Amino acid sequence: MDDLLKRLLTVDTLINVSVFFFIGLMVWLYFQGDKNGDSEKRVE
Amino acid sequence: MLHNSGYNSCDKRIPTFNSEKDRLLMFRNPLLLVAIGLTFGVAVWGIVDTQGLAQIAAEEVRILFRSRGWFVMLTATVLLLTCAWLALSRYGQVRLGKDGERPEFSTMSWLSMMFAAGMGVGLLFYGAAEPISHYLFINQHAPEMPAHEAAGAALFITHFHWGLHAWAIYGLTGLVIAYFSFRKGTPQLISAPIKKTFGEKKWVAVIGWLVDLLSIYAIAIGLAGSVAMGVFQVQDGLAALFSWDSVGLSVTLTVFGVLVMAYILPLTVDLGKGMALLSNTALLISVGLMVYLLLVGPTYFLMNGIVEGIGAYLTKAIPQGFRTYTFFEEAVEGWFSAWTLNYMVWWLAWSPFVGVFIARISKGRTIREFIAGVLLAPTAFSIFWFGIFGGLGFYQGAAGKLDPSVIETNINQTTFLLLDTLPLSALTTVATIAAAFLFIVTSVVSAAYVLAMFSTGGDQNPSVKVKLVWGGLLGFLGLAMILSNSVSAVRQIIALSAGPFVFIVVLLMVCLLKSLKQENL
Numbered sequence: 006m007d008d009l010l011k012r013l014l015t016v017d018t019l020i021n022v023s024v025f026f027f028i029g030l031m032v033w034l035y036f037q038g039d040k041n042g043d044s045e046k047r048v049e
Numbered sequence: 050m051l052h053n054s055g056y057n058s059c060d061k062r063i064p065t066f067n068s069e070k071d072r073l074l075m076f077r078n079p080l081l082l083v084a085i086g087l088t089f090g091v092a093v094w095g096i097v098d099t100q101g102l103a104q105i106a107a108e109e110v111r112i113l114f115r116s117r118g119w120f121v122m123l124t125a126t127v128l129l130l131t132c133a134w135l136a137l138s139r140y141g142q143v144r145l146g147k148d149g150e151r152p153e154f155s156t157m158s159w160l161s162m163m164f165a166a167g168m169g170v171g172l173l174f175y176g177a178a179e180p181i182s183h184y185l186f187i188n189q190h191a192p193e194m195p196a197h198e199a200a201g202a203a204l205f206i207t208h209f210h211w212g213l214h215a216w217a218i219y220g221l222t223g224l225v226i227a228y229f230s231f232r233k234g235t236p237q238l239i240s241a242p243i244k245k246t247f248g249e250k251k252w253v254a255v256i257g258w259l260v261d262l263l264s265i266y267a268i269a270i271g272l273a274g275s276v277a278m279g280v281f282q283v284q285d286g287l288a289a290l291f292s293w294d295s296v297g298l299s300v301t302l303t304v305f306g307v308l309v310m311a312y313i314l315p316l317t318v319d320l321g322k323g324m325a326l327l328s329n330t331a332l333l334i335s336v337g338l339m340v341y342l343l344l345v346g347p348t349y350f351l352m353n354g355i356v357e358g359i360g361a362y363l364t365k366a367i368p369q370g371f372r373t374y375t376f377f378e379e380a381v382e383g384w385f386s387a388w389t390l391n392y393m394v395w396w397l398a399w400s401p402f403v404g405v406f407i408a409r410i411s412k413g414r415t416i417r418e419f420i421a422g423v424l425l426a427p428t429a430f431s432i433f434w435f436g437i438f439g440g441l442g443f444y445q446g447a448a449g450k451l452d453p454s455v456i457e458t459n460i461n462q463t464t465f466l467l468l469d470t471l472p473l474s475a476l477t478t479v480a481t482i483a484a485a486f487l488f489i490v491t492s493v494v495s496a497a498y499v500l501a502m503f504s505t506g507g508d509q510n511p512s513v514k515v516k517l518v519w520g521g522l523l524g525f526l527g528l529a530m531i532l533s534n535s536v537s538a539v540r541q542i543i544a545l546s547a548g549p550f551v552f553i554v555v556l557l558m559v560c561l562l563k564s565l566k567q568e569n570l
Contacts, residue, residue: 020113034559
């Protein structure tokens with residue numbers, strides 16, 4: 006368990022997890038609002 | 050260099066300072082105060098404890114490059130592929146302005162201004178030094194590789210660093226600013242596309258504020274790094290001209306003092322076309338130098354090298370964008386971080402500054418024209434530039450006229466030692482010093498203008514006071530980097546400041562793509 010935590014909590018891993026989160030967020034932001042078809046109204 | 054053209058409308062949410070009374074209130078602007086405090090703090094730190102700052106920057110950059118070097122490379126490549134897709138898709142016909150609007154500048158002057166933006170003290174500095182440096186590294190770590198292959202590989206890597214990937218970073222940032230300001234009427238701030246796309250929400254306001262602050266910080270540090278490199282270049286040019294054995298701190302500080310005096314004056318008065326004249330003079334001197342080297346050097350050899358370089362670039366540039374050298378020995382990984390990753394984040398540090406400049410001169414162009422001009426013309430120019438300077442460096446090195454080990458002893462002298470192997474070396478040395486000096490002056494004046502504009506909510510005519518504050522801060526930061534007396538320390542401090550910008554550019558790209566989906570095509 007200690008070994009697992011140690012591996013997961015390294016600086017490298019944490020930075021990479023934040024990058025994965027960022028990539029996911031960007032994909033979500035790109036598609037967000039598409040379904041409703043009202044993105045034009047909100048933006049303008 | 051920068052023109053006061055473009056939109057006049059400003060986002061109501063962003064404070065602008067138009068009347069005299071408002072101008073007095075500008076120092077109550079939190080963004081301006083925090084940005085000034087942050088850059089001033091780094092400058093003081095750099096001056097008081099130069100080695101400490103350089104060491105911390107080196108350690109932080111090592112961690113960042115090690116953990117997310119892949120993301121930097123992937124981002125640069127994705128930006129390039131996105132640019133290519135936008136140019137070739139139906140979105141290529143979208144105009145950066147109202148439908149039917151015509152370009153503000155003729156294609157020739159637009160392209161020449163683009164060269165001026167892309168040309169800088171960096172090309173003068175690294176023209177011969179970078180290809181020779183890569184050649185020496187390959188010789189050391191892959192001694193079995195034949196000399197001709199090593200020279201070709203060294204030129205290709207240099208072309209890669211200064212080519213399409215670099216200009217895709219600039220181009221996409223410029224495209225987003227131009228699209229939103231000329232088509233959607235937003236201020237020319239890095240945060241404006243984010244606010245326009247995601248609306249008035251609290252998190253958007255916070256992110257927007259942070260993005261503007263980080264842009265200001267990245268520009269200030271990036272420009273100060275250029276000031277330091279320019280001073281190194283000029284002082285070693287003087288040493289070559291007057292045959293000094295070494296350059297003391299007094300010469301360095303004198304060069305720096307003259308430089309500061311030279312850029313303070315243009316900040317206090319509106320020189321209008323005068324700045325464009327200075328910038329064009331520097332460009333003409335540099336192009337003249339390049340043509341002189343091509344004609345005086347072994348022309349056939351240099352042209353052969355350039356044509357080979359074009360072929361290698363066309364076939365290998367895209368795959369190279371995915372290379373991270375992960376299965377190589379530690380020395381190669383170190384070289385990759387010190388050069389390729391460092392360059393990519395350097396372009397990211399400069400992207401808000403160059404992006405705004407490119408955007409301002411591109412009103413009325415279509416996205417297709419914009420991308421073709423911004424990506425292809427400067428890349429072609431860089432291939433010629435490094436083909437000539439680097440090719441000549443290899444030629445003179447092989448002939449025993451240029452000692453390549455100068456790269457390890459004093460990289461700043463490489464260009465001047467190369468010029469010394471040719472006729473009229475005193476004249477070409479003076480020309481190089483003059484061009485480097487003019488490039489720094491015009492860059493600092495333009496940067497002080499952009500920093501003043503960014504920190505006052507997009508004010509198109511920021512007051513002299515604010516411009517002078519930024520001019521002074523750029524000088525302070527430049528001095529901190531000069532005192533480090535190390536090009537690699539300068540590069541690492543720049544890399545550290547540009548770290549967050551890799552995320553900001555991706556966010557800007559999402560804003561553009563999201564907004565383009567709503568275009569009625």
